Amino acid sequence: MxxxxxxxxxxxxxxxxxxxxxxxxxxxxxxxxxxxxxxxxxxxxxxxxxxxxxxxxxxxxxxxxxxxxxxxxxxxxxxxxxxxxFGMVFQSFNLFPQYTALENVTLARELMAKDTGESKDAIRAAGMELLDQMGLADRAGHYPHQLSGGQQQRVAIARALALHPDxxxxxxxxxxxxxxxxxxxxxxxxxxxxxxxxxxxxxxxxxxxxxxxxxxxxxxxxxxxxxxxxxxxxxxxxxxxxxxxxxxxxxxx
Ligand SMILES: Nc1ncnc2c1ncn2[C@@H]1O[C@H](COP(=O)(O)OP(=O)(O)O)[C@@H](O)[C@H]1O
Ligand SMILES: [Mg+2]
Structure with a gap:
């Protein structure tokens, strides 16, 4: 690889x-x-x-x-x-504070949607699935400051996975x-x-x-x-x- x-x-x-x-x-x-x-x-x-x-x-x-x-x-x-x-997960999470957990996960894919043609609903559904995989389905609407460090890092992992890195x-x-x-x-x-x-x-x-x-x-x-x-x-x-x-x-x- x-x-x-x-x-x-x-x-x-x-x-x-x-x-x-x-x-x-x-x-x-x-x-x-x-x-x-x-x-x-x-x-x-x-x-x-x-x-x-x-x-x-x-x-x-x-x-x-x-x-x-x-x-x-x-x-x-x-x-x-x-x-x-490559997907990158940093020591300090680096989530966008003004966006919810789900928005942090979906943002990059939404920005790319004009090239990929992916629908907003499909991106959201994929984002929810990733948050669920990280054990955070019930935190999708929370902002980073409302999450523990461990939860923030799991959002960051979901965000990295959202772009399907090799x-x-x-x-x-x-x-x-x-x-x-x-x-x-x-x-x-x-x-x-x-x-x-x-x-x-x-x-x-x-x-x-x-x-x-x-x-x-x-x-x-x-x-x-x-x-x-x-x-x-x-x-x-x-x-x-x-x-x-x-x-x-x-x-x-
Ligand atoms: N932007 C930079 N400018 C100058 N020196 C740097 C820079 N980034 C890292 N270094 C130096 O490179 C070396 C390796 O750093 P780093 O890769 O952060 O190591 P580690 O992650 O293993 O702690 C260190 O001596 C550090 O001071
Ligand atoms: Mg280091």
């Missing part, structure tokens, strides 16, 4: 991503773990074309969406179209939540994994990363230090830096 090859990103003189290469099969979940500052968010932002990589390629279903060597020709319109392959990306989806609310969000993501949603999940929830993912990447200093089977990487890491990270992590939790 997704192949990333030799991706690099600099900010001024600092190289934040170095030679990042990995691939993800359809229906698989990839967890990315690593300390703060290791480049995880930047990687997701590159995949979503919120940042422009300095080198490398991004290929989705055999279509090269990004090639740093030929990027100069890429129009805004093309970038917007490419972005639709790959759903999560950037620390539970980091901004009170501990008692993380469970409901992890449960929803677990459900998506069971339905074989192709996902990339940046997370500090190690047990979750191990259980839900088909593949784990450990990043440090902008490099992929170790990648492979979750039980291998998390329970039996080979690299010294992975061992140190996991040991530090175990101490603090």
């Amino acid at each position: 997704l192949t990333v090859q030799h991706l690099e990103k600099h900010f001024e003189n600092t190289k934040v991503l170095n030679d990042i290469s990995f691939s993800l099969e359809e229906g698989q979940a990839l967890s990315i773990i690593g300390s703060s500052g290791s480049g995880k968010t930047t990687l997701l932002r590159c995949l979503n074309f919120l940042e422009t990589p300095d080198a490398g390629t991004i290929t989705v279903q055999d279509k090269v969406l990004f090639d740093a060597d030929h990027h100069a020709n890429c129009s805004e319109k093309e970038i917007r179209k490419n972005r639709l392959h 790959i759903l990306c999560f950037d620390e989806p539970t980091s901004a939540l009170d501990p008692e609310l993380t469970g409901e969000v992890l449960k929803v993501i677990r459900g998506l994994a069971e339905q074989k949603t192709t996902m990339i999940i940046v997370t500090h929830e190690m047990a979750f990363a191990r259980d839900v993912a088909d593949q784990v990447i450990f990043m440090d200093g902008g490099f992929i230090v170790e990648q492979g089977d979750p039980k291998q990487v998390i329970d039996h890491p080979q690299e010294e830096r992975t061992k140190q990270f996991l040991a530090r992590f175990a101490e603090n939790n």
